[in-house]
């Protein structure tokens with residue numbers, strides 16, 4: 570039996586970063602408590618659906634409940650992301666995690682249906698945090714609530730880049746936050762870096778990589794800057810202007826070079842590259858995110874959260890107020906739902922498989938999907954885009970930063 574992952578979306582931030590167009594809002598903190606209550610209510614509703622397949626007349630409810638029953642409601646990873654979930658009062662986070670534990674914790678057969686709810690049930694519990702929100706007392710409360718992994722969106726160690734990107738934290742906040750997390754007992758810390766921020770240079774990127782290695786997080790994610798057209802930076806890029814430093818965004822070639830620098834620096838610092846954007850010290854790969862890349866089931870709670878049953882994907886309403894209103898009125902807040910076709914599932918396997926450094930086992934895919942892919946892969950292998958080793962195909966090392974282009978080529 571595969572164990573479930575649970576994602577909880579907290580769509581609130583203190584400010585809006587210039588490059589971001591996520592469905593997150595800067596709202597009064599008085600809106601946090603009703604939102605947390607709605608998330609807990611949504612979690613309990615799913616628990617009830619699990620316990621009674623076919624409840625409700627709504628097709629979506631039926632589909633979900635029947636899918637999920639076979640998993641017996643056992644969860645082994647939780648990821649609280651956003652937004653900036655570290656903005657919440659620790660008591661709010663504790664309430665959400667306790668609701669998950671009571672609703673989906675392990676239920677050994679010997680207990681005859683009584684839920685055993687210990688904090689050890691959830692083996693990887695991640696909280697996304699911005700460094701300026703970390704405080705010693707908060708960190709200690711997070712650990713008491715069961716959080717054992719903190720993912721910090723630090724993005725850069727250069728204040729000039731952080732300021733241009735509209736981030737609230739500064740380099741000094743990172744050096745203040747990390748010891749607090751360690752002192753509180755967090756043994757698994759992940760850092761996010763962004764390659765391609767305005768004003769970033771080869772020298773400043775090298776400095777960020779060196780400083781990151783000095784702090785020795787267990788896990789690192791490196792993302793190439795993606796500028797949404799609807800973000801302030803995106804609009805400035807399209808329409809001109811000098812307020813958000815659009816003219817100082819590095820070129821695609823520079824970003825590719827930054828990515829290669831990260832690959833070398835992280836490898837030299839003892840990190841294992843396991844997914845295009847992710848590196849880990851041995852044993853610290855993100856168990857929760859691996860579920861996404863391996864197409865394992867997960868449930869998402871909160872505004873805009875996505876879920877996957879193995880055959881269906883669905884997403885909640887993005888607007889936080891609409892989400893809360895739907896839950897309060899007793900409805901599932903589902904906004905989109907898609908049953909995957911065999912072709913759609915195969916595409917996902919290939920796209921997500923190529924992102925993983927272990928590659929794709931063609932023999933398994935061909936067996937499970939009843940297709941023959943050898944000729945397609947031969948074509949892109951002879952173009953130097955992928956490498957083959959027996960039945961396993963993986964991206965050529967120098968093509969890791971252009972995986973989307975390789976995927977497009979594969980699907981032609």
Ligand code: SF4
Nearest residue numbers: 582585586589651652
């Ligand atoms: S903290 Fe993250 S979610 Fe919030 S505005 Fe910045 S990039 Fe967007």
